[in-house]
Amino acid sequence: MGNVLEVRSLSKSFGGIRAVRDVSFDLKRGEFLALIGPNGAGKTTCFNMLNGYLRPDTGSVKLLGRELVGIPPRKVWRMGVGRTFQITETFRSMTVLENVQMALISHNRRIFDLFSKATALYRDEALKLLELIGMAAQADRPCAELAYGDLKQLELAIALAHDPDLLLMDEPTAGMAPNERIALMQLTADIVARGHVSVIFTEHDMDVVFAHSHRILVLNRGELIAEGTGDEIRANALVQEVYLGGGSLFHEKETAHA
Structure with a gap:
């Protein structure tokens, strides 16, 4: 299985x-x-260098062998890097379906098409994406009526609209109720398992991290101090020391169900 992303010697300083x-x-x-x-620890800074929002002082970021450093964010997006944010951004006056259609219209460079009705463009493709995330039944609902968890799911569909090879999710479950967190991350894991996309996500909820990730990277003060499976990270003494002051990353009761 080949690498989608190769990051080498990435560094960034602010003063x-x-x-x-x-x-x-x-x-x-x-x-x-x-x-x-x-x-x-440097998680968001690292994210911002992967999709072109920040230019690293040194280092290389390659997506499927193509160098991304120095390329503007919109072009990085065109090359196959999607992103979701901590705070959802949708068109509240539009329906769920229309929000996904707008993403597809942008992806297909039809924003300035003056001769087509936007609501007629890519409707079937948008419905397929809503089916993928389990929101087809809410296609005609205005976004202003949606619960926060539903907005997060919709944001995922919007991010998938340009068929990215890599999806960056910055604290995807922030502000969500526990059951909403479980549902969103299980949905994302299912999409990854189907081969639609590779995902890197930042997260403070260790239940989410250990339940769904295939592998974990640990940053501290900008340095990568550990990487491995959930079991390897749980057992890493340095991670325990710097991340939770020597406490357990996962309670025994929770570990039994992981």
Whole structure:
């Protein structure tokens, strides 16, 4: 199974603060990778370099062998890198279906098509994406009526509209109720398993991380201090020390059900 993403010696400083230091890792096709660490560890900075929002001081980011460093975010998006954000962004006055149609219209470069009615474009494709995330029954509902968990699911469909090879999810379950978190991450894991996309996500909820990720990267003060499976990360003494002050990453009761 080949690598979708290859990151080598990625570093970024802001003045005298080294936010990310010499980070290297690979992401395989069909892999669900968690990026964790304490607040200020450099997770978001790392994310922002992967999709072009920040240019690294040093290092390389290659998607399917193509260098991304120095390419503007919109072009990185065109090359196959999608992203969801902590705070959802949808057109509240539009329906669920129309939001996905707009993403498809943008992907297919039809934004400035003055001769076609937008609501008629890519309707079938949008409905298929809504079926994929389990929201086809809500296609005609205005986004303003949706619960927060549903908005997060819709955002996932929007991110998948341009058929990315890599999807970056920055704290996807932030602000969600426990049952909503489980549902969203299980949905994402199912999509990954079907081979639609490879995913890197940041997350503070360790239940989510250990339940769904194939592999975990741990950052601390900008440095990659550990990587491995959930069991390997749980057993890593350095991770225990820097991440939770020597406490357990997972309670025994929770571990039994992992």
